[in-house]
Amino acid sequence: xxxxxxxxxxxxxxxxxxxxxxxxxxxxxxxxxxxxxxxxxxxxxxxxxxxxxxxxxxxxxxxxxxxxxxxxxxxxxxxxxxxxxxxxxxxxxxxxxxxxxxxxxxxxxxxxxxxxxxxxxxxxxxxxxxxxxxxxxxxxxxxxxxxxxxxxxxxxxxxxxxxxxxxxxxxxxxxxxxxxxxxxxxxxxxxxxxxxxxxxxxxxxxxxxxxxxxxxxxxxxxxxxxxxxxxxxxxxxxxxxxx
Amino acid sequence: xxxxxxxxxxxxxxxxxxxxxxxxxxxxxxxxxxxxxxxxxxxxxxxxxxxxxxxxxxxxxxxxxxxxxxxxxxxxxxxxxxxxxxxxxxxxxxxxxxxxxxxxxxxxxxxxxxxxxxxxxxxxxxxxxxxxxxxxxxxxxxxxxxxxxxxxxxxxxxxxxxxxxxxxxxxxxxxxxxxxxxxxxxxxxxxxxxxxxxxxxxxxxxxxxxxxxxxxxxxxxxxxxxxxxxxxxxxxxxxxxxxxxxxxxx
Numbered sequence: 001x002x003x004x005x006x007x008x009x010x011x012x013x014x015x016x017x018x019x020x021x022x023x024x025x026x027x028x029x030x031x032x033x034x035x036x037x038x039x040x041x042x043x044x045x046x047x048x049x050x051x052x053x054x055x056x057x058x059x060x061x062x063x064x065x066x067x068x069x070x071x072x073x074x075x076x077x078x079x080x081x082x083x084x085x086x087x088x089x090x091x092x093x094x095x096x097x098x099x100x101x102x103x104x105x106x107x108x109x110x111x112x113x114x115x116x117x118x119x120x121x122x123x124x125x126x127x128x129x130x131x132x133x134x135x136x137x138x139x140x141x142x143x144x145x146x147x148x149x150x151x152x153x154x155x156x157x158x159x160x161x162x163x164x165x166x167x168x169x170x171x172x173x174x175x176x177x178x179x180x181x182x183x184x185x186x187x188x189x190x191x192x193x194x195x196x197x198x199x200x201x202x203x204x205x206x207x208x209x210x211x212x213x214x215x216x217x218x219x220x221x222x223x224x225x226x227x228x229x230x231x232x233x234x235x236x237x238x239x240x241x242x243x
Numbered sequence: 244x245x246x247x248x249x250x251x252x253x254x255x256x257x258x259x260x261x262x263x264x265x266x267x268x269x270x271x272x273x274x275x276x277x278x279x280x281x282x283x284x285x286x287x288x289x290x291x292x293x294x295x296x297x298x299x300x301x302x303x304x305x306x307x308x309x310x311x312x313x314x315x316x317x318x319x320x321x322x323x324x325x326x327x328x329x330x331x332x333x334x335x336x337x338x339x340x341x342x343x344x345x346x347x348x349x350x351x352x353x354x355x356x357x358x359x360x361x362x363x364x365x366x367x368x369x370x371x372x373x374x375x376x377x378x379x380x381x382x383x384x385x386x387x388x389x390x391x392x393x394x395x396x397x398x399x400x401x402x403x404x405x406x407x408x409x410x411x412x413x414x415x416x417x418x419x420x421x422x423x424x425x426x427x428x429x430x431x432x433x434x435x436x437x438x439x440x441x442x443x444x445x446x447x448x449x450x451x452x453x454x455x456x457x458x459x460x461x462x463x464x465x466x467x468x469x470x471x472x473x474x475x476x477x478x479x480x481x482x483x484x485x486x487x488x489x490x491x492x493x
Contacts, residue, residue: 051397069397075390079412079489088408089398120489140398 001064002144002176003027003050008059009201010042010049018201019045022059025195025205027144029065032170032177034187036233037197038240043180046197047146050178065176068142072149074133076121082108082132083117089140107135111169127158134169144176151186163189164218171214184233188212189221194233198240208233278459283466286459294448294464301443305361305433306471309368310425316369317376317421324377325384325410335381338374346370347435354439364436364444371432372425379421383414416490419483426479430472434465 004026011018019042027033035043048054051067068089076085083104090100108117111131121129130150137145150166151159163186170177181187187194188210196206208229212220220226261280268279278286287294320338324331350367357363387410395405437446445464452460 053393053396067397069394071390071394073390075388075394077391077409077412079415079487088395091408092395092398092400092404122489 001026002029002031003065003178004060004062005046005049006060006062008049008056008061010045010054010056012045021201021203023202023204024059025207027176027178029176030174031193032179032191033193033195034179034181034191035195035197036181036184036187036237038237039182041197041200041240042202043197044148047148047178047180050144050146063144065144066140066142067144067146068137068140070133070137070145070147070150073153074121074129076129076132076136078121081118081120082113082124085121085132086135086139088136093141103139104135107138108132110138111135125158126154127162130154130162131165134166138173142175144178147177147179149180149182152181152183159186160218166190167216184230184237185221188226188230188233189216189218196233196236198236206236275456275458278462282459283462286457287463287466290460290463294445294467298443298445298448298464299467301441301447302433302437302445302468303471305364305368305436305444306429308361309365309372309433310429312365313369313372313425313429314376314422317373317425318380318418320373320377321380321384321414322406324381331381338377342374346432350436350439359440359442363439364433364441367436367439368429368432371428375424375428376421379417379424380414383417384410386417387413416487419479419487422479422483423476426475427472430468430475434468 005024008023009018009021035046037043045054047069049056049061050063051069077088080088083101086104086107087100090103095103105117108114111134113128113131113135116124116128121132124132133150137147147166151162154162166177167190179187179190181190191210192214194208194210196208198206210229211225221230264277265279265281268274268277268282271277274282320334324334346367349370350363353363353366353370357366391409391413392405395409400408433444434446434449437444438450441447445468449461449464452458452463
């Protein structure tokens with residue numbers, strides 16, 4: 001087990017209502033799990049709690065892995081080139097220069113951007129920028145990756161390629177991945193397990209396992225049981241939206 | 244319109260204005276009232292030894308020392324205000340009030356306190372400048388992207404790392420716009436301070452020519468000052484272009 005929420009209650013200081021109340025769930029090591037839900041339902045808050053940027057009022061969060069956060073917008077530093085951006089977490093951790101250069105080179109080639117080391121973010125396409133952001137997340141040395149709607153700012157064609165790319169990375173990497181998304185197709189295509197955030201406050205998560213193998217292809221999304229699963233998911237989310 | 248055409252048009256218009264000046268001075272026919280540009284250049288050549296060897300270095304000393312101090316003090320205030328909201332709350336309104344006092348008019352008071360010294364002249368330059376540096380720099384630091392800051396926090400960056408890695412680079416475009424203002428106003432401030440009184444300097448020389456009703460001699464050092472400001476400004480632009488080459492050209 002990589003992560004455990006135990007009866008967690010959280011409320012933002014300046015707001016009257018709780019975001020989550022007495023919430024418990026577990027995440028297994030090595031899995032790819034999606035958090036899905038309407039906006040404002042507490043998905044991103046959950047990420048900040050896991051990351052330690054927020055502390056719950058009650059309950060306990062047990063996280064055995066080191067977490068690396070990847071934001072929705074790439075948030076690359078425009079004054080740093082690709083290599084320097086990837087090295088940011090290593091510089092923060094004061095890793096020696098030669099070592100961090102070697103680590104960055106390996107990560108850049110892992111995300112398929114060899115030759116782009118000295119390029120600035122403005123010279124890269126949206127998909128390339130997200131891959132740099134992914135490499136930067138990996139350079140934190142984290143075993144659990146928190147991806148916060150990582151592809152939502154991309155155009156639909158790039159998004160599809162990036163989803164397939166992420167699956168490849170996940171199969172190759174032996175990391176636990178948590179993915180926040182509001183896109184049903186994305187959640188179904190990518191995850192082994194979907195956790196649906198419903199209710200204000202969130203009291204429990206609805207768990208939906210996805211019956212697809214690890215090495216899945218896009219055409220498998222057309223299987224009848226998957227289509228049914230997507231329909232159900234959309235139904236749940238729509239109920240939430242009309243509330 | 245291409246950049247090149249724009250430059251050509253600007254240049255041609257400049258030449259046209261110079262010609263108009265020349266013609267106008269010939270029509271007036273009185274070099275006490277309006278000396279021709281050629282007369283100014285003539286004067287500059289005749290007195291070049293005095294202007295460039297005695298007065299120019301004196302003025303440049305005030306400009307350079309004043310500009311550097313303005314930047315150091317201005318950035319220092321901005322960093323303090325950025326580090327603490329209490330300091331910002333205390334200092335910002337007072338700085339704003341002091342800026343409503345026209346510094347150039349305050350200069351005689353500085354003469355009263357400091358005499359006709361280099362200190363006085365540098366202080367005039369600093370007072371004319373440091374506030375705009377503080378405001379620009381403070382705005383720059385404050386405009387740092389919160390999301391990027393949170394991202395750095397998620398990497399467990401310390402406060403000083405946030406400052407060095409994120410806040411200062413974010414403020415660089417603001418810093419350079421302040422620098423452009425500082426260059427121009429340092430030259431203006433130095434000249435004004437020298438007008439008030441100094442043993443040497445282009446302002447002093449200009450004033451000396453005024454008392455002799457030598458209009459060409461009055462304008463000649465101003466021409467030098469203008470060229471100095473232009474050259475310094477261009478130098479800052481070149482550095483800015485190199486340092487900020489990461490910026491979107493939008």
